[in-house]
Each structure stands twice: as structure tokens, then as C-alpha cells.
Amino acid sequence: MGRSPCCDKVGLKKGPWTPEEDQMLLAYIEEHGLGSWRALPAKAGLQRCGKSCRLRWTNYLRPDIKRGKFSLQEEQTIIQLHALLGNRWSAIATHLQKRTDNEIKNYWNTHLKKRLTKMGIDPVTHKPKNDALLTTQAGSHYSNNSKSAANLSHMAQWESARLEAEARLVRQSKLRSHSLLATLAAAAGSTSSATATSLSSINVHVDLESPTSTLSTTALPGNPIISSSHDHHEDDRSPSIPHMFEFIKDISHHQHDDDESDDWTVCQLAADHHSSINDHNHHHHIAVASGGTISCGSSMEAGGWTLNNKESSNGGGDDVAEEGFISLLLCDSSTAAGGDHQEHGCSSEVNNSSEVSGGGGGGSGNDKNSTNKDSSENHSGSTTTTTENEHEYYEDKNYWNSILNLVDSTSSPSPDGDDTPMF
DNA sequence: AAGCTCGGCAACCGCAATATG
DNA sequence: TCATATTGCGGTTGCCGAGCT
Numbered sequence: 529m530g531r532s533p534c535c536d537k538v539g540l541k542k543g544p545w546t547p548e549e550d551q552m553l554l555a556y557i558e559e560h561g562l563g564s565w566r567a568l569p570a571k572a573g574l575q576r577c578g579k580s581c582r583l584r585w586t587n588y589l590r591p592d593i594k595r596g597k598f599s600l601q602e603e604q605t606i607i608q609l610h611a612l613l614g615n616r617w618s619a620i621a622t623h624l625q626k627r628t629d630n631e632i633k634n635y636w637n638t639h640l641k642k643r644l645t646k647m648g649i650d651p652v653t654h655k656p657k658n659d660a661l662l663t664t665q666a667g668s669h670y671s672n673n674s675k676s677a678a679n680l681s682h683m684a685q686w687e688s689a690r691l692e693a694e695a696r697l698v699r700q701s702k703l704r705s706h707s708l709l710a711t712l713a714a715a716a717g718s719t720s721s722a723t724a725t726s727l728s729s730i731n732v733h734v735d736l737e738s739p740t741s742t743l744s745t746t747a748l749p750g751n752p753i754i755s756s757s758h759d760h761h762e763d764d765r766s767p768s769i770p771h772m773f774e775f776i777k778d779i780s781h782h783q784h785d786d787d788e789s790d791d792w793t794v795c796q797l798a799a800d801h802h803s804s805i806n807d808h809n810h811h812h813h814i815a816v817a818s819g820g821t822i823s824c825g826s827s828m829e830a831g832g833w834t835l836n837n838k839e840s841s842n843g844g845g846d847d848v849a850e851e852g853f854i855s856l857l858l859c860d861s862s863t864a865a866g867g868d869h870q871e872h873g874c875s876s877e878v879n880n881s882s883e884v885s886g887g888g889g890g891g892s893g894n895d896k897n898s899t900n901k902d903s904s905e906n907h908s909g910s911t912t913t914t915t916e917n918e919h920e921y922y923e924d925k926n927y928w929n930s931i932l933n934l935v936d937s938t939s940s941p942s943p944d945g946d947d948t949p950m951f
Numbered sequence: 952a953a954g955c956t957c958g959g960c961a962a963c964c965g966c967a968a969t970a971t972g
Numbered sequence: 973t974c975a976t977a978t979t980g981c982g983g984t985t986g987c988c989g990a991g992c993t
Contacts, residue, residue, distance in 0.1 A: 542962080542963075543961095543962075543986090544961070544962075545961085545962085564978080565979075578978090578979095579963085579978095579979090580962075582980095583963080584962085587961075588961075588962095615983085616981085616982085617981075617982065618980070629980095629981075630960090630962085630982095631960085631961095633982075634960055635959095637959095637960095638959055638960075
């Protein structure tokens with residue numbers, strides 16, 4: 529695993545790119561496409577190292593890049609994803625279409641982080657900075673809330689990383705699964721794509737394995753709960769993660785949009801528990817309220833998550849698994865963000881979910897919906913969102929509550945269904 | 952008007968993972 | 973299997989413009 533000798537620094541230009549250089553790089557890529565970055569500068573006549581060219585392309589010149597001000601929805605998404613994923617900018621960027629990881633990173637460091645800090649929120653933990661004081665209150669709601677939130681966040685990061693690894697394995701087996709499905713479809717005399725899709729969500733359970741874990745995940749919009757039965761092989765268990773926590777929700781409650789009375793249990797899984805779980809034929813399930821079901825895990829390998837949502841059929845991107853997972857986690861926020869200002873795929877997907885769910889957001893959802901309303905009005909009342917309105921919006925602590933509720937509401941819903949204000 | 956400070960952002964640096972021979 | 977090349981990613985730097993004194 530040798531390190532790249534990077535570029536020979538001698539004779540290579542550094543610093544800002546000139547329009548001429550941009551043109552040369554663009555022209556070359558348009559003509560020859562993307563290939564070896566190392567060889568590109570010489571071929572394109574650029575006095576730059578390949579790495580610099582790649583960065584310039586990926587962060588600036590790429591045609592599918594959206595530049596300019598971040599929308600409220602994007603900000604909200606970034607904050608929530610950061611709470612879940614930490615500084616994994618590339619992972620965050622995959623859920624903000626047309627935004628680069630560098631741009632998101634910069635925006636976080638220059639805007640969002642400061643804003644959170646101003647609000648008294650630790651931008652690292654996404655918890656109030658006086659949380660330490662709160663945790664000293666024995667048996668306090670906040671105390672349990674914080675711990676559970678931390679557990680959830682930790683688990684989400686772990687699961688997300690695992691899904692990424694799994695996605696890689698998915699790619700390897702994808703062709704195999706597709707050929708199998710084709711065979712099965714032919715054998716069944718299937719002539720409809722719907723049937724094929726159905727097959728894809730069923731049969732892959734048989735053929736393909738999820739080598740990294742079993743995830744039995746149950747979630748609701750507004751309560752994206754993860755139930756992770758982590759049955760990765762014994763050797764795979766990270767020493768830093770001695771055990772996982774399982775958030776279990778009685779699925780029978782899901783038929784009620786109003787989840788205020790739902791009972792969530794958090795079970796700590798002993799490490800030994802892994803051995804009791806079937807290592808093969810993994811079935812990952814994320815149930816969405818009102819019947820929207822995302823079946824993930826092995827099924828992702830045949831084209832991603834399958835949602836029973838009408839809009840859910842996905843062409844089968846390689847990283848659909850994680851995307852679906854994160855999308856679900858974001859259900860809550862996107863619902864809050866309003867429907868007429870969706871700018872990225874995640875939002876639209878979640879909006880679909882929210883439509884299916886009948887708009888029942890649950891306890892925390894009420895608050896978010898009201899916040900949403902504010903946001904929508906801001907956007908619908910005028911095509912140009914004034915900075916004044918935005919400032920007012922940011923000053924509204926409910927806005928931040930709605931963001932932070934993503935974590936807190938999932939870990940410790942209020943027994944009475946009321947939102948417990950963070951501030 | 953000049954100097955200073957600060958914020959924003961493009962770009963660089965270096966590590967790690969992956970691909971290739 | 974190992975060494976090397978390539979790519980991806982996150983942290984950091986430094987330039988530049990705006991605002992303030």
C-alpha cells in the first residue's frame with residue numbers, strides 16, 4: 529500500500545486555476561472523457577498535477593454541480609446527516625445532489641458549525657453544550673435522552689459504515705444476481721417488469737448473502753428507529769463496539785399514524801447475541817408507517833431497497849442501500865421541510881414516504897410541521913427568500929429543535945407525546 | 952483613504968483504501 | 973503475495989474581498 533509519490537512538484541503550477549486552464553481541462557475531458565488523472569495534465573497541456581486536475585474537475589468544473597446558496601432544506605439535511613455520520617462529507621454529499629463534499633464541508637465549517645455553536649449546541653455531538661449539567665440530574669429525562677441519542681448516533685454511524693462495505697460487496701454480486709433473476713423470470717414465464725421487480729425483491733434473499741450483518745430495522749417517519757441485530761462474523765466485531773443497541777418497536781403500532789403512544793424499547797444486545805442469529809439469508813427490514821416498507825439487506829443487491837411506496841422503485845444504483853437507509857433517517861426532516869422546495873433526491877423520496885404515511889408525524893412531528901409551515905411560507909410567498917426571513921427562521925428555536933429531534937425523538941420519545949424543547 | 956480584521960472558499964496536503972501488475 | 977500506482981477522502985491552509993476603524 530505504497531503512497532502516491534504525488535505529483536512532481538517541480539515545474540508544476542499551484543494555486544488558483546485560471547479560466548484558460550479550466551478551458552483546457554474541460555476541453556480535454558469533453559474530448560477524451562475521464563481517464564487517468566496522472567496522465568491527463570501532460571496530454572491536456574496543463575502544468576498541473578493530476579491530483580489538482582481531479583480536484584478542480586470534481587469540485588468545480590463538473591457539469592452536474594450546483595453552486596450558490598444552500599437552501600434551508602439543504603442546511604437541514606446537512607445538519608441531520610452530520611449528526612448521524614459525523615465528518616463524512618462524501619457520504620453526506622451523496623445525499624445532497626449536485627453538491628460536492630468540499631462545498632458541504634466548507635459550508636459546515638463556515639456557517640453551520642458557528643450557528644450551532646451560537647445556539648449553544650455542540651457541533652460535534654449535536655447536543656446542547658450544557659448537556660453535561662443535565663446529565664448530572666439523576667433520572668432526568670434529558671439524561672436518558674442524551675445517552676440514547678448518543679447510542680443511536682453511534683449505531684447509525686456504525687450501520688452506515690457497514691452498509692457502505694456491504695454496498696461494495698453488492699457490486700460484486702450484482703451481475704450474478706441479475707442473471708439469476710433473468711433466469712428465474714424466464715422460467716416463470718414472466719413478461720412484466722413488475723414481476724421481475726417482485727422477483728428481485730424476493731429471490732435475492734435466497735441467492736445472495738449479506739456478509740456483514742443482519743439488520744432488522746424498524747422505523748417511522750419522524751421516528752427513524754434502527755433495530756440492528758448485528759450478526760457480523762465474530763472476527764468482524766470491532767473492538768471499539770463491544771455491543772450494539774437494539775431499538776425495538778412493536779410493528780403492530782404502526783398502523784396508527786399517531787405514534788405518541790408507541791412504546792419503544794431499547795435493548796442492549798450482548799455480544800454473544802450475534803451467534804444466535806442466522807448468518808445467512810439476511811433480511812433487512814425498515815417499515816415505514818402506513819405500510820411503506822423498505823426491504824433492505826440482501827434485497828438491495830438486486831437493485832436497491834424496495835419500497836412499497838409507489839414512487840419507490842429504484843433503478844438500482846450501487847449505493848442505494850445506504851441512500852435508502854439515510855433517506856429513511858431523514859424522513860422526519862424532509863417532511864418538515866415542505867414539499868415545494870425539495871431540491872435533492874432524498875427530499876423527494878421522503879416526501880413520497882410522507883404522502884404515504886398520511887401526514888401523521890407523531891408527537892415531534894407537530895412541532896416540525898409548524899416549522900415546516902413557516903418554511904413553506906417563506907418560500908412560497910416570494911420566490912426570493914429574504915435573508916431577513918431566514919434570520920428570523922434561524923432564530924426560531926423550534927427550527928433547531930426540529931432538526932435535533934431527529935436524534936432525540938428517536939431515542940427517547942416523550943411519554944406524553946409532547947415535544948420536549950431543547951432549550 | 953489607508954490599514955486592519957475577519958469570513959468565505961478554492962485548493963493543497965497527506966493518509967488510507969483500492970486497483971493493478 | 974507483494975510492491976507500486978491510483979483514487980478517495982478529510983483536515984488544513986492561504987488567498988481574496990468585504991467590512992470596520
